[in-house]
Amino acid sequence: MNSIEKSxxxxxxxxxxxxxxxxxxxxxAVAEVFQxxxxxxxxxxxxxxxVVSWSKRxxxxxxxxxxxxxxxxxxxxxxxxxxxxxxxxxxxxxxxxSISACLWTMTTWLWGWWC
Amino acid sequence: xxxxxxxxLDSARVFLAPGVAVTRTGLKDSRSGDACTLSALGRHIVPxxxxxxxxxxxxxxxxxxxxxxxxxxxxxxxxxxTVLSSAQLxxxxxxxxxxxxxxxxxxxxxxxxxxxxxxxxxxxxxxxRYPATPAGILKGSLKAHQPTAAVGVMLAVAIxxxxxxxxxxxxxxxxxxxxxxxxxxxxxxxxxxVASVILHEFIHYWVARQLAVRxxxxxxxxxxxxxxxxxxxxxxxxxxxxxxxxxxxxxxxxLALLVPQLHLGYPFTGIAAxxxxxxxxxxxxxxxxxxxxxxxxxWKLMGFAETRPGKVA
Numbered sequence: 001m002n003s004i005e006k007s008x009x010x011x012x013x014x015x016x017x018x019x020x021x022x023x024x025x026x027x028x029a030v031a032e033v034f035q036x037x038x039x040x041x042x043x044x045x046x047x048x049x050x051v052v053s054w055s056k057r058x059x060x061x062x063x064x065x066x067x068x069x070x071x072x073x074x075x076x077x078x079x080x081x082x083x084x085x086x087x088x089x090x091x092x093x094x095x096x097x098s099i100s101a102c103l104w105t106m107t108t109w110l111w112g113w114w115c
Numbered sequence: 116x117x118x119x120x121x122x123x124l125d126s127a128r129v130f131l132a133p134g135v136a137v138t139r140t141g142l143k144d145s146r147s148g149d150a151c152t153l154s155a156l157g158r159h160i161v162p163x164x165x166x167x168x169x170x171x172x173x174x175x176x177x178x179x180x181x182x183x184x185x186x187x188x189x190x191x192x193x194x195x196x197t198v199l200s201s202a203q204l205x206x207x208x209x210x211x212x213x214x215x216x217x218x219x220x221x222x223x224x225x226x227x228x229x230x231x232x233x234x235x236x237x238x239x240x241x242x243x244r245y246p247a248t249p250a251g252i253l254k255g256s257l258k259a260h261q262p263t264a265a266v267g268v269m270l271a272v273a274i275x276x277x278x279x280x281x282x283x284x285x286x287x288x289x290x291x292x293x294x295x296x297x298x299x300x301x302x303x304x305x306x307x308x309v310a311s312v313i314l315h316e317f318i319h320y321w322v323a324r325q326l327a328v329r330x331x332x333x334x335x336x337x338x339x340x341x342x343x344x345x346x347x348x349x350x351x352x353x354x355x356x357x358x359x360x361x362x363x364x365x366x367x368x369x370l371a372l373l374v375p376q377l378h379l380g381y382p383f384t385g386i387a388a389x390x391x392x393x394x395x396x397x398x399x400x401x402x403x404x405x406x407x408x409x410x411x412x413x414w415k416l417m418g419f420a421e422t423r424p425g426k427v428a
Contacts, residue, residue, distance in 0.1 A: 048191035050195060051198055058149055058346070061345075071406065
């Protein structure tokens with residue numbers, strides 16, 4: 001069995017081709033060319049679904065929210081952690097009233113004291 | 116594997132996008148006028164998309180007609196739907212959790228050098244599409260940010276040891292009430308982030324209506340929401356794109372100045388409200404960088420980028 005016939009017997013069913021390998025090889029060759037020009041896969045009468053042609057394509061512009069970008073996602077998460085920690089600690093210590101008081105609270109929190 | 120191909124699960128349900136109808140030869144988008152002619156099997160498949168069909172059901176029905184390997188049909192359908200989806204003709208509903216699980220399994224299989232049982236090729240998450248209406252924007256934004264809410268819950272747990280670091284160093288643990296009190300700023304941050312994204316999209320919508328720019332649909336993926344405009348070749352598309360991030364940042368700055376004057380209680384007390392609003396505004400400022408589709412349009416409008424027309428995703 002040559003290489004074409006071997007690949008056919010591997011890929012096409014039914015495997016028992018009753019000596020009609022030449023015909024099947026021709027069909028296979030046509031199918032391969034068909035597929036190469038964008039026509040899809042053709043096996044056993046099956047042809048893969050594909051778009052034959054487009055009548056016209058109007059250009060579009062997508063306005064996409066940026067959260068999908070990894071950088072925006074990471075920044076959002078880091079900001080969420082930082083803001084939450086600062087606000088929660090300052091709220092516990094009652095220093096949310098002024099920036100300087102909250103900053104001092106955060107400094108002492110970093111040193112390991114609560115308020 | 117083509118990275119632009121869709122990552123489709125067998126459970127994904129495929130529909131026609133809003134405004135897309137089946138014709139004798141294929142599909143037609145009534146909003147843009149785009150039409151395509153499909154092959155015989157393609158024409159057989161698309162009527163089923165009017166009511167929605169899963170990939171699994173499609174594979175089964177095709178294999179009933181043709182003696183063909185399941186893997187081959189799956190790959191062909193994936194290719195077919197990738198092409199139609201990139202032309203905004205499809206709306207594909209796929210479970211975010213199911214997709215996450217399949218991606219983790221695929222990554223684990225590749226790390227362990229095991230052949231993956233699941234056969235999904237491609238990388239891109241499929242998009243659901245909704246009509247470009249206020250209701251569609253609201254529904255789409257809430258759907259898109261389910262993962263954001265899940266990340267918020269994970270962060271709520273993760274920040275506890277940080278907030279209570281001094282207590283934990285002393286060998287004490289916070290009470291449940293204290294823990295809840297501590298996560299309130301985070302809850303407000305996540306809520307404000309999602310609300311600001313909805314506002315961002317509504318500003319795009321409102322400006323498009325004012326400038327008579329035609330909108331095609333709202334598309335939604337995990338953590339992604341956007342509006343597809345029809346490109347009329349003028350600068351109006353750029354104005355619509357730039358208006359979203361600019362308008363949202365301005366509203367957030369206005370809120371940062373306004374809310375402290377309302378003397379609200381915790382978690383909006385004192386400096387909390389401006390910090391929260393400005394932290395969310397920073398994220399929207401990314402929307403004006405050339406990294407994003409809005410930013411690309413903005414810089415094109417300002418005359419700093421290439422003017423080649425095309426799809427910006």
